[in-house]
Each structure stands twice: as C-alpha cells, then as structure tokens.
Amino acid sequence: MELETVDEAVEARRDDLTDLARDVWEHPQTAFEETYAADRLIGVLAERGFDVEVGVGDVETGFVARYGDGDPVVGTMGEFDALPGLSQEASATKKPIEEGGNGHGCGHNLFGVGSLGAALAVADAIDGGVEGSVVYVGTPAEEAGSGKVYMARGGAFDDIDAMVSWHPGWYNAPTKGSCLAVDSYEVTVHGESSHAAASPEAGRSALDGLQLLNTAVEYMREHVPDPVRLHYVITEGGDAANVVPPEATGEYLVRAPSRDLVxxxxxxxxxxxxxxxxxxxxxxxxxxxxxxxxxxxxxxxGDAVRETMDELGSFSVDDPLADELSDALRDTSDQIAVLPEEHRDRAAENAYFTEPIDALDAGTTGSYSTDSGDVSQIVPLGRMTTATWPAGTPLHSWQAVAASGSTGTEGMLYASKAIGGTLLRLLTDRDLLAEVVAEFEDRGGKEGYEPAMPEDADPYELLGVDRPDFEPTADAEPEATAGTADDD
Ligand SMILES: [Zn+2]
Incomplete structure (x- = not known):
C-alpha cells in the first residue's frame, strides 16, 4: 500500500526534517527576504536530485523543484516567511528571543518543511517504479506581498495536474471551503502646505482628501452586497496640527467572494x-x-485527504512542554466550539487534539484571503490543516511561535505523510486523478484565470522591501551535491 511507503520515507527522515524546521524557525525572515529558508530547502531538494529553478516569476526566493520526467505531474507547495514583531522563545512563558524581532507565528517554518517531507517521499516512490513526477513549489511572501500571484504569473503552477497543500493548525482535517478574493490599494493624496491659522486659504489639506474618501467608504458599506468587506487605515496624516498637511496616505482593502465583485x-x-x-x-x-x-x-x-488521514490515524505528542503550552493559552472554549459536539471534550481535555476529523468548512466561504486562491484557479488544489499546536491556539500568537519551534514538528510530519500519501494515490489511481480534474473543470477550469496584478507590477517595489541578492548555495556546486545524493 502506498501509504506505508510514504510513512517509511518520512520516518527515515524524521530527525532531518525536525532539525530543518527548527533551523528555519531560528532564522525567521519576513516576506520576500526569506533567503535563509529558501537556501536550506533548495539545498535539500537539489541534493536529493530535484531539478531546481530559482527566481520564478520575478520572485528571487521563489523556486520550482521537479523530480521525475513522466506524467502525471503532482505537486505541493511550501511557505516559509515569518511575521514581524513576533519573536518568541520555544517556551511556555511569553518571552521574545529578540525584542521586536521576527517570529514564526503562522508556523510557516513547519509549512515549508512539512511539504518538503511529502515531496521527498513521493520522489522515493518514483525511484521505486511509480510513474509520474513530483513538483515542490517554494512560495515566499504569503503574510505580505502575495508572492504566489507573481509566481503564477511566471508559470510556476502551469504544468502540474493536481496539488495538495496544508497549513499548520490545531486539528487534523481537510479544508474544503472557499474564502474571499481581495484587492489592496495605497492611496496617496497631494495637497499644499501652509500655516493652518495664519494662511489657511493658501493651503489644500491632503488629509481632508483622505478623510472625505474614508467618509465615502463608510457610505459605500451600506450599498455593497453583504459578503463585501472594506477596511482602511491612515498611514500618514500630517506632522503638526498647525501645518496644513501637504501629503497623506492610506491603505485600503476590498474583499468579496468573487474577483468580479472585487x-x-x-x-x-x-x-x-x-x-x-x-x-x-x-x-x-x-x-x-x-x-x-x-x-x-x-x-x-478534500475527500482523498480525509481518507489518507483516516488510514494514518492519530498521533501523540510526548513532551511535557505540550501541556505547559496548552495551559498558557487563554480560555480556548470559543476556539474549540468550532468543532462538532462529539470532539469538544477530547479537544478540551488534551493538550493536542490529533483525531482526524471531517472538514469544518465544506460549502462555506471564509472571510479570510490567501494567495493560495490564485493557485487553486490554475490547478486542482487539495488543502488541509494538521495539529501542530495545542488545541485552540490562535494563529499569529506567541504560543503559536513557541509551538512551531518545539512540539509542532509531530503534526508537521503528519502533514508530510498526509500530503505524500494523497499525492502518491493521485499518481497510482488514474481514476481518482481524472475525477479531481473533472471537478476542477466543472468549476470553471483555468481558462478564465488572469492574474489580478498587471504584467509590470514589481512585487518588491509594491511591498517596499529591497530585492535580496539571493544566490542559493546548492547551485554553486551542482556536481558535488549530485554526488552526495548518490552516496545516500
Ligand atoms: Zn499562514
């Protein structure tokens, strides 16, 4: 059975994957600057014999790694960016490693490495005679910058038949729902400065322009369809009250269930x-x-993921820190209430809730947005979450950072197996793959997809970060790394 092969392949790399996740956690870098994680992931893939293309879609730290040359082509993807201001030790007390530093509050160190474990396991199966290829897409800048949009623009997902991805969380389930499309805007207003009391008639307030726009947005809210969400902040509104502000800027988000409505x-x-x-x-x-x-x-x-999880069963996290981290959470009853009644007691009583369950979001549209949305318009995308954190842990919390650097790796290895097992099934069960593709076509196929960003949009300029000078170590010595792969 395929799953046993995957299980063995992941277990054989248990220590390496765990160490790598910890290493990425110890080097948290934010959107588009994640050179450390990209270098480490590319290094492992290249050493295993994957063909790695770096800098895809004008994203320096974005890459596509491919193993095998046959059809069908299955894939997974890995995020690895951290969040600003969330530095935290791997302990059950709130304590930053570096005051104001970055931290992996969304568990993307686990995300990137968990998907890597799956890709390596499928590569082993291909060596063992399974027909097809596996692709790992390294996708930077999820928390900000929407890196996948540019990678999609660069064709990173074009020739993949089906993908399975995941996100760290606190229960094991497929994700079957949709979420909102979104546009972000920066509005800059230029006025004329003057003394606000002595010569107001000589000035034109940029801040007035922005406030009038915000008033318009408030009135718009009443006349847009219900699921539309509008948000804004003023990022620059002037420096002193006695100066008519010559410049003002604001950030705006427009969210809706469809691109057309956005x-x-x-x-x-x-x-x-x-x-x-x-x-x-x-x-x-x-x-x-x-x-x-x-x-x-x-x-x-989603159903295929659920079946794989059923075969895998649950897992346990044997570490006293798990209980301490669980105790360090505020009241989790609201979080745990998202579970069906029959699971709540178990989730509340144990630090980790690792029983696989059905998707909680089937048929719903969540109010969040993700750049995985673009991927799902190009290729059939299966999604899941696994229990990397104690039950009820909120995303982007210090507790999530602490667990991502410690007890979270067991759930990460579970994700490697669940993704790897599902991908291998897609390679070996052509009827299943055909069914997956048929559903994708039924829901519109990829013909209607147009990236929502113009061809000349520069991701670095738009996010206001410097383009990193990224040269992966692995590419520097391709022969030497290929040689080590053979020795394994
Ligand atoms: Zn995330």
Missing part, C-alpha cells in the same frame, strides 16, 4: 477617490498593491 467595488472606490480629490481640491494617486483570488475548492481532493 473589481466592481474597487472601480467604485477609485471613482470615490477622484471625487474626494475634487472636493478637497487636491490630487490623488491610487496604487493597487496586491490582488488575489478566492480559493476554488476541490471536494474530491
């Missing part, structure tokens, strides 16, 4: 910005800083 509301928003500029007699610039699709679900893949 674009319709965004067009209204842009007209409102023009109107606000007219009223305040100022100039306005609206820059789109990102645009992503909602997730297109694939229920067939």
């Amino acid at each position: 674009e319709e509301v965004s067009a209204w928003f842009s007209r409102a910005a023009e109107g606000a500029a007219l009223m305040a007699d100022v100039d306005v610039e609206v820059t789109k800083t990102s645009g992503v699709y909602g997730v297109r679900p694939n229920e067939t893949l």
Whole structure:
C-alpha cells in the first residue's frame, strides 16, 4: 500500500526534517527576504536530485523543484516567511528571543518543511517504479506581498495536474471551503502646505482628501452586497496640527467572494477617490498593491485527504512542554466550539487534539484571503490543516511561535505523510486523478484565470522591501551535491 511507503520515507527522515524546521524557525525572515529558508530547502531538494529553478516569476526566493520526467505531474507547495514583531522563545512563558524581532507565528517554518517531507517521499516512490513526477513549489511572501500571484504569473503552477497543500493548525482535517478574493490599494493624496491659522486659504489639506474618501467608504458599506468587506487605515496624516498637511496616505482593502465583485467595488472606490480629490481640491494617486483570488475548492481532493488521514490515524505528542503550552493559552472554549459536539471534550481535555476529523468548512466561504486562491484557479488544489499546536491556539500568537519551534514538528510530519500519501494515490489511481480534474473543470477550469496584478507590477517595489541578492548555495556546486545524493 502506498501509504506505508510514504510513512517509511518520512520516518527515515524524521530527525532531518525536525532539525530543518527548527533551523528555519531560528532564522525567521519576513516576506520576500526569506533567503535563509529558501537556501536550506533548495539545498535539500537539489541534493536529493530535484531539478531546481530559482527566481520564478520575478520572485528571487521563489523556486520550482521537479523530480521525475513522466506524467502525471503532482505537486505541493511550501511557505516559509515569518511575521514581524513576533519573536518568541520555544517556551511556555511569553518571552521574545529578540525584542521586536521576527517570529514564526503562522508556523510557516513547519509549512515549508512539512511539504518538503511529502515531496521527498513521493520522489522515493518514483525511484521505486511509480510513474509520474513530483513538483515542490517554494512560495515566499504569503503574510505580505502575495508572492504566489507573481509566481503564477511566471508559470510556476502551469504544468502540474493536481496539488495538495496544508497549513499548520490545531486539528487534523481537510479544508474544503472557499474564502474571499481581495484587492489592496495605497492611496496617496497631494495637497499644499501652509500655516493652518495664519494662511489657511493658501493651503489644500491632503488629509481632508483622505478623510472625505474614508467618509465615502463608510457610505459605500451600506450599498455593497453583504459578503463585501472594506477596511482602511491612515498611514500618514500630517506632522503638526498647525501645518496644513501637504501629503497623506492610506491603505485600503476590498474583499468579496468573487474577483468580479472585487473589481466592481474597487472601480467604485477609485471613482470615490477622484471625487474626494475634487472636493478637497487636491490630487490623488491610487496604487493597487496586491490582488488575489478566492480559493476554488476541490471536494474530491478534500475527500482523498480525509481518507489518507483516516488510514494514518492519530498521533501523540510526548513532551511535557505540550501541556505547559496548552495551559498558557487563554480560555480556548470559543476556539474549540468550532468543532462538532462529539470532539469538544477530547479537544478540551488534551493538550493536542490529533483525531482526524471531517472538514469544518465544506460549502462555506471564509472571510479570510490567501494567495493560495490564485493557485487553486490554475490547478486542482487539495488543502488541509494538521495539529501542530495545542488545541485552540490562535494563529499569529506567541504560543503559536513557541509551538512551531518545539512540539509542532509531530503534526508537521503528519502533514508530510498526509500530503505524500494523497499525492502518491493521485499518481497510482488514474481514476481518482481524472475525477479531481473533472471537478476542477466543472468549476470553471483555468481558462478564465488572469492574474489580478498587471504584467509590470514589481512585487518588491509594491511591498517596499529591497530585492535580496539571493544566490542559493546548492547551485554553486551542482556536481558535488549530485554526488552526495548518490552516496545516500
Ligand atoms: Zn499562514
């Protein structure tokens, strides 16, 4: 049975994968700057004989690693960016390693390495005679910057027949729902400075322009379809009250279940910005800083993931730190209430809840957004979450950082097996793959996909980070690394 092969392949690398996840955790880098993690992941893939293309879609730390040359082609992807300000020790007391430093509060150190474990296991199966290829797509900048959109623009997902991915969490289940598409905008208003009391008539307030736009957004809320979400913040509103502000900037988000609706509301928003500029007699610039699709679900893949999890069963986390981390959480009853009644006691009584369960979001549209949405418009995408953190742990919390650097690796290895097992089934069961593809086509196929960002959009410029000078170590000595792979 395929799953046994995958199980063995992951267990054989248990220590290496665990150490690598910890190493990435110890080197947290934020969106588009994740050179350390990218280098380590590329190193392992290259050594195992994957063909690695780096810098895909104008993203320096983005890469596509391929093993095998036959059909079908299955794939997985790995995120590895950290969050700013979430530095935290791997302990049950809130304590940053570096005050104000980065931390893996979304567990992307586990994400990247867990998917890697799956890709390596499938590569082993291909060596063992299974027909097909496996692709690992290294996808930077999920927390900010929407890296996958640019990688999609660069064709990173084009020739993959089906993908399975995951996200760290606190229970084991497929993810079957959709989520909201989103556009982000930066609005810059240019006015004219003057003394606010002595010569106000000589000035034009950029802040007035922005406030009038915000007022328009408040009125828009009443007349957009219910699932639409509009948010804004003022990022620059002037320096002193006695100076008419010559410059003001704000950030805006427009979310809706479909791209079409996002674009319709965004067009209204842009007209409102023009109107606000007219009223305040100022100039306005609206820059789109990102645009992503909602997730297109694939229920067939969700079911396949669920079956793999059933075969895997549950797992245990044998570490006293698990209980301490669980105790360090605030009241988790609201979080645990998302589970069906029959699982709540077990989740509340144990630090980790590792019984596989059905998808909690089938048929729903979550109010979050992710750049995985774009991937799901190009290739059938199966998604899941596994229990890397104690039950009820919120994303982006210090407890999530602590668990991602310690007790979380057991759930990560479980993800490697669940993804690897499902991918291997897709390679060996052509009827299942055909069914997955048929559902994808039924839901619209990839023909209608157009990246929501223009061809010339520069991800680095839009996010305001310097393009890293990234040269992976593995590429420097390709022969030497290939030689070590043979010795394994
Ligand atoms: Zn995340």
